[in-house]
Amino acid sequence: MAGAGSRAQRVAERRQQILDAARAMAEAAGWTAVTSRRLADAIGYTQPVLYGHFPGGKTEIMRTVALAGFAELAAATREAMGGKTGPRAVAAVADVYLDFAATHPSLYEAMFQLPIDARFAQDDAETELRAGFNALGAALGTDDDGTVTEVFWSALHGMSLLERVGRMRHEHRPNRIAELAARLAN
Amino acid sequence: MAGAGSRAQRVAERRQQILDAARAMAEAAGWTAVTSRRLADAIGYTQPVLYGHFPGGKTEIMRTVALAGFAELAAATREAMGGKTGPRAVAAVADVYLDFAATHPSLYEAMFQLPIDARFAQDDAETELRAGFNALGAALGTDDDGTVTEVFWSALHGMSLLERVGRMRHEHRPNRIAELAARLAN
DNA sequence: CTATATTTCTAGCAATGCTAACCTAAATTG
């Protein structure tokens, strides 16, 4: 056997290397800067190698990066809530959510702006997404049919995007969070 | 003088022709389908003519289309509110807003997903946008510093996008609107 | 050492946004 691990290991390692490089490049200069040539350069190989690991090309790479993002966001919101309840829980979750989107704009973009192809709708993504959704719902308290959770998520999603394009008054974020917490908590 | 109108008129007419064609193509097949070649074909000229009318290229064309969208959305929300007050006003505005985004997805995309370049930040767009913002605020009733309006807008924006990518339960939209109206109206 | 299988690269395609340089026909001028 080769000294640097099994074949499967090497493949998995390079897959991760590609994903790391893609994410780093995206966060540094946006997804348009993540071209197949630059990405291949970053990992020390040529373009076709990328397609060997991700037949779906750039889209599949973005989708896989997004998948990690879903898990991270869900974990972050769960942790933010901790044992809190009521408006304090809602505010804590909102704060962390908006921070996440603001801190990893390209990751967040991959998570939600990427067109979803039915053929590629991975169960993994759906699972992670549902976990995040449930974390938001938990912060709200009782929400039988999930309607308020949907409203809460909508507000957070819209706010994060509008903040990003400069349509929200930046210094008013605490006010917005407080308002959201006061009005949506059960 | 020429029989077909003054020079300025012809220029204005073709400008509009370009905008109409771009918008139609975008609504029919998305903005990625609006290529400079196809757009030039649609108006019966060649590519450089586009750049004669819109030096900023595709971006400027999208931005100009978006400008009309801002005006239309603001008018639609104002009309939807009519003389209503309280939750009924909020619900009516929300309904119209979400309908607008769902009916003109590409137009809405141009309005809000297009990166805003500071150099190009047109006063026109800002004015129309502010008008729309105020229309939302009016539906809410009193909102001294506009915080609730920002939350309302965020919720509508996020909801429209999440609905579009299939992340909201479609049949629950009335519930979401009712919840939004009940919790945000003053 | 040879034959096979795997991995990687070279080279190229079609499409994109955009632009320089040329052409032509109309307007302007003497």
Place this chain on the structure above:
DNA sequence: CAATTTAGGTTAGCATTGCTAGAAATATAG
């Protein structure tokens, strides 16, 4: 009316993009 300028348009092409077929090199047997 003839010469010249000018505006409007086209041709042709550049650099970049995502992606891929086919050649070359490398490793793995037998």
